[in-house]
Amino acid sequence: MSENTPVGLPVVVIGAGPVGLAAAARLIERGLDPLVLEAGPAAATAVRQWSHVRLFSPWAxxxxxxxxxxxxxTGWTRPDGAACPSGGDWAELYLQPLADALGDRVRYDTRVTGVARAGRDRIVDSGRTEQPFTVHLEHSDGTEGRIAARAVIDASGTWSTPNPLGADGLPALGERAAGDxxxxxxPDLADPxxxxRFAGRRTAVVGTGASAFTALAYLADLAEDEPGTHxxxxLRRGITGSTYGGGEADQLxxxxxxxxxxxxxxxxxxxxALTGFRTAAVEADGERLVLVAEDGRRSEPVDRIVVLTGLRPDLSILSELRLGLDERLQAPIALAxxxxxxxHSCGTVYPHGATELTHPERDVYVVGMKSYGRAPTFLAMTGYEQVRSVAAALAGDQEAAARVELTLPETGVCGGAGLFDEPETAQDGGCCSTPTGPQLITLAGPASGASCSTTG
Structure with missing residues (x-):
C-alpha cells in the first residue's frame, strides 16, 4: 500500500460472492479493515441465481x-469435502454463514456506481496517489452515498453481463426485440x-461449454417425459473429437x-447439431424465431433460444481509474x-497473485472471475489465491504476496468449460490427452446429481 495512503479508512471490497468474502477474511487476517459492498439483499446473490446447477469442484x-x-x-462445520455442492448449497451452507460471521463489515442492497480518486478524475496527475479512493453508492431505496477507501478490491464478477447471441460480439439483429x-x-426445469415454457417445444441452445452441455442434458431429460421437446x-465451430470433452479420460x-x-x-x-453457424440475426417466423447465420443459412423455427456463449466484465464503474488491460481479453496486461x-486451448495456466493483478492505479485490484476479462476459464481456488496475495501486498508483505501457495490440479483435457463458458472465438484445435502442466478450468456445474471427485 502506498506510504501516503490515508490510514483509518477501510479497504472496500465490491461484491459478497465467494472471492469477495474470501478477500475480506484475508484482509482481517492481515489486520486490515474490510468493508464489503453487495448490490443484492444477501450474500452470493449471483450464485443463488444458478442455485439449481451443481459444481464440478468438491467442498474441499x-x-x-x-x-x-x-x-x-461460530460452530460452523465444513460439509463433506468429497461432495460437489449445488450453487444453492454453496450459498446457504458456506457463503451466507461467512457473510454473517463478517457482521457489519458486509453491507447489502448497496450498489457501487463508480470508483475514483477523491477530487481527481483519471486525467489529473497532481497529488493523485496521496488521495484516498471515493466509492460512489446507490442504495436499494434510491438514495446515494460515498465512502472513502484506502484501497479497492473489485470482486463483482461477470454474471450480470453475459455475451450476446451475435457472433461479432454485439447483439444479433432482432435479438433485443425477441428478448422475451x-x-x-x-433453465431450471425443476421450476414448474x-x-x-420448454415442454413440448423446440429450443435453440447456442454454445459449446459445460453450460450448453447442461442445458442439452436437462432438455433431453425433459424430452423423455414431454413429447415434442427438441x-x-x-455451434459456431464444427464437432470434433474434443467437442464433448475428455469423457472417461477427463480427470474431472x-x-x-x-x-x-x-x-x-x-x-x-x-x-x-447446427455446426459452423455464426448468428447474425434473429427473425420472427409466425410465433416462432429463426436464427440467420452470417453466411445466410437459416435455422429451423424454434420457440425459445438459450444463449450460453460466455460472460464479459462490466468495467464502467472503474472508468475514472487508470487500469492496464489487455486490448483483447480485458484482463490485466501481465495476466492476459x-x-x-x-x-492456451491445450496449455497451462498457473496460480498468480498481486504482481499479475497490479494496475497503473496503485492499490486497486480486480480479482475473481472479473480479473479474467473475457477469458473462459476460472477456478474458485485461483480466486482464493489471488486475494491471499493481494491482502499480503496491501499489508506491505511483498514476500508473501509474491509467494505461490497453491498447486492446481491437471484436468487432462483441453479448453475451458463450465458455468462461465468460453466465447466460441477461442482457437480451434485437437484435444491433448496429456497436459503439460496444471490447467485451470471454469467453475462449473453438471446436471444435478452428477458425481464428482476432483476439482472444477
Whole structure:
C-alpha cells in the first residue's frame, strides 16, 4: 500500500460472492479493515441465481482457509469435502454463514456506481496517489452515498453481463426485440413455470461449454417425459473429437460425464447439431424465431433460444481509474498471456497473485472471475489465491504476496468449460490427452446429481 495512503479508512471490497468474502477474511487476517459492498439483499446473490446447477469442484476446494478460520468460532462445520455442492448449497451452507460471521463489515442492497480518486478524475496527475479512493453508492431505496477507501478490491464478477447471441460480439439483429423468448441462463426445469415454457417445444441452445452441455442434458431429460421437446444445438465451430470433452479420460469425472450426456442427447435424437453457424440475426417466423447465420443459412423455427456463449466484465464503474488491460481479453496486461484462449486451448495456466493483478492505479485490484476479462476459464481456488496475495501486498508483505501457495490440479483435457463458458472465438484445435502442466478450468456445474471427485 502506498506510504501516503490515508490510514483509518477501510479497504472496500465490491461484491459478497465467494472471492469477495474470501478477500475480506484475508484482509482481517492481515489486520486490515474490510468493508464489503453487495448490490443484492444477501450474500452470493449471483450464485443463488444458478442455485439449481451443481459444481464440478468438491467442498474441499470451495472453502477458503482464512474464511474457515473466521467461521470456526461460530460452530460452523465444513460439509463433506468429497461432495460437489449445488450453487444453492454453496450459498446457504458456506457463503451466507461467512457473510454473517463478517457482521457489519458486509453491507447489502448497496450498489457501487463508480470508483475514483477523491477530487481527481483519471486525467489529473497532481497529488493523485496521496488521495484516498471515493466509492460512489446507490442504495436499494434510491438514495446515494460515498465512502472513502484506502484501497479497492473489485470482486463483482461477470454474471450480470453475459455475451450476446451475435457472433461479432454485439447483439444479433432482432435479438433485443425477441428478448422475451431468449434467456442467457441454464433453465431450471425443476421450476414448474420454467418447465412449462420448454415442454413440448423446440429450443435453440447456442454454445459449446459445460453450460450448453447442461442445458442439452436437462432438455433431453425433459424430452423423455414431454413429447415434442427438441433442441437445436447451435455451434459456431464444427464437432470434433474434443467437442464433448475428455469423457472417461477427463480427470474431472463430473465434467467428463456431462459431455457424454450431451453426446447422448444428440445420438438419441433429442438434439440436432447446427455446426459452423455464426448468428447474425434473429427473425420472427409466425410465433416462432429463426436464427440467420452470417453466411445466410437459416435455422429451423424454434420457440425459445438459450444463449450460453460466455460472460464479459462490466468495467464502467472503474472508468475514472487508470487500469492496464489487455486490448483483447480485458484482463490485466501481465495476466492476459497466461489465460489467452487463443494460445492456451491445450496449455497451462498457473496460480498468480498481486504482481499479475497490479494496475497503473496503485492499490486497486480486480480479482475473481472479473480479473479474467473475457477469458473462459476460472477456478474458485485461483480466486482464493489471488486475494491471499493481494491482502499480503496491501499489508506491505511483498514476500508473501509474491509467494505461490497453491498447486492446481491437471484436468487432462483441453479448453475451458463450465458455468462461465468460453466465447466460441477461442482457437480451434485437437484435444491433448496429456497436459503439460496444471490447467485451470471454469467453475462449473453438471446436471444435478452428477458425481464428482476432483476439482472444477
Amino acid at each position: 476446494e470451495l472453502v477458503d482457509p482464512a474464511a474457515e478460520k473466521l467461521l470456526a468460532p 423468448r431468449i434467456t442467457y441462463r441454464i 413455470a420454467v418447465r412449462e 433442441t437445436v444445438w447451435v 469425472p463430473a465434467r467428463g460425464a456431462l459431455g457424454q450426456r450431451a453426446r447422448k442427447a444428440v445420438e438419441d435424437g433429442h438434439a440436432s 498471456p497466461l489465460i489467452d484462449p487463443n494460445q
